[in-house]
Amino acid sequence: MLRIPSAIVAALLLVASARAQPRAPDLPRVVDEAAVARLDATLAGFVERGDVVGVSALVLERGEEAYVGAYGHADREADVPMTRNAIVQVYSMTKPVTGVALMTLWEAGAFDLDDPLADYAPEFADVVVYAGVDADGQPILEAPRRPVTIRDLTRHTAGIGADGGHEALAAMLREADPMNRENTLETMARQFASVPLGFHPGEQWAYGPSVDLQAFLVERISGQPYAEYVREHVLAPLGMSETRYVVPEADRDRMAAVYRRGDDGALSPIDGIDVFNTQAWPLTPGGWGLTSTLDDYSRFAQMLLNGGVLDGVRILQPETVRLMATSHLDDAVTQRMWLPSKGQVGFGIDFAVRVRPPASADENPGTVGEFFWDGAASTLFWVDPVNELTAVLFVQLMPFDGVGLHHGVREAVYGAFRARGS
Structure with a gap:
């Protein structure tokens, strides 16, 4: 419910x-x-x-x-x-087009907004939060205070892909290169999951790749390539x-x-x-x-x-x-x-x-x-x-x-x- x-x-x-x-x-x-x-x-x-x-x-x-x-x-x-x-x-x-596509699945009962993202994308089961660097310049990582939820993706409070102006975290994102156009959505998600969150879920609003991950979720939940799903369920009917x-x-x-x-x-x-x-x-x-x-x-x-x-x-x-x-x-x-x-x-x-x-x-x-x-x-x-x-x-x-x-x-x-x- x-x-x-x-x-x-x-x-x-x-x-x-x-x-x-x-x-x-x-x-x-x-x-x-x-x-x-x-x-x-x-x-x-x-x-x-x-x-x-x-x-x-x-x-x-x-x-x-x-x-x-x-x-x-x-x-x-x-x-x-x-x-x-x-x-x-x-x-x-x-982004709003993707949000509508995602919510067609919500209406179908495929997920709840407050479900943990990891329930549908195990890639995110073990994410950690970046909390700065120690005296040796190594990243300090913390367990998130709560899981990332699908609602976090829809309102930009997930912390995924956010660097907060921290160069060390920005460098990790550049190395992962999740938004390379040669990546599939699945590869993109896996690479985002490999990088620490920029903040604890729900605690900040930071514009970023959350809606790209919504497209990944549509693909993962529906079992249909995202471009096909959005065409079939949103664009073509309209x-x-x-x-x-x-x-x-x-x-x-x-x-x-x-x-x-x-x-x-x-x-x-x-x-x-x-x-x-x-x-x-x-x-x-x-x-x-x-x-x-x-x-x-x-x-x-x-x-x-x-x-x-x-x-x-x-x-x-x-x-x-x-x-x-x-x-x-x-x-x-x-x-x-x-x-x-x-x-x-x-x-x-x-x-x-x-x-x-x-x-x-x-x-x-x-x-x-x-x-x-x-x-x-x-x-x-x-x-x-x-x-x-x-x-x-x-x-x-x-x-x-x-x-x-x-x-x-x-x-x-x-x-x-x-x-x-x-």
Whole structure:
């Protein structure tokens, strides 16, 4: 039987209560004519200032297309304009897709979230925790205070692959090389298990390879290769035919180039960064690697907004989506890496979850109860259940959003409109 901590039960009840109240049909829409004008001006402005090469966005409200816009180039050097069907590398926006795949198995009763990871992956039965180095420079290792659980993987509290800034631990991870694209998921897991945890399970939030291990778990529990499982149980049923690891040669002229913004603000293409998506590799990571289009990823977001169903096809039950979109982080977890930079958020199952309104105008605008995630090349999506709204923002910019794009687009969507719950 599933063991859900009382704090999560309380949060689930609050979220369920908020969502149980349908939006009144006579309430004003968020994306009105003024918001459309703001969005056009915002996207065009980022291109005109040279902050990005190309950008596109798709917003749906109450199940209808409220805004779509594309500006600049998908590939400046090839003179390919940005369009709504450009194919982009979504990087960590792969993670929520993997989380949904994992939770289809949870719904089937294949595991409980608080089960020890080692119950399904004996590779992790004897993990130890790194606690520094002794006077001779040798690592100090401790037994974990409790086992790593599957819930730890879903909320980034496992400690696996975390180096905490310790060079000795970072060197161990480099030597193990678990994320080598020539590895299978099974090899990847075995190599992660050979390296000490960066902290005791459940005591810190540290972004890392937890979702890649979720993909490994899907493969281990289902007995089916992960790429096949996610295609069969998530992507194909949703009609997401253009969300994939490998882009066929016939579609590669639609692939957007990834650009690096230098210290001087100049944008230069990153050569060879698409190599993972132009041929098949043994590694099929759960935390990154998918490519998608605006419309494809929007279908995924709409399924979540609808409580796990789209066009009559059910992927998850509404209760499961609510569980995923509820913060599982206890207040005792105070070390949260860079998560606070996302605003007043907690973390659920592969989503950040907004738990309080923005504390200042500098924070990204949004609505309490929304859940979202982004990708290394500055892509973003969010689901706003209160306003029945989903948004997908595509761009290919590294390092991650150093130009304020996410704040600008969110501000353009919500504008002076004060979303209920914000």
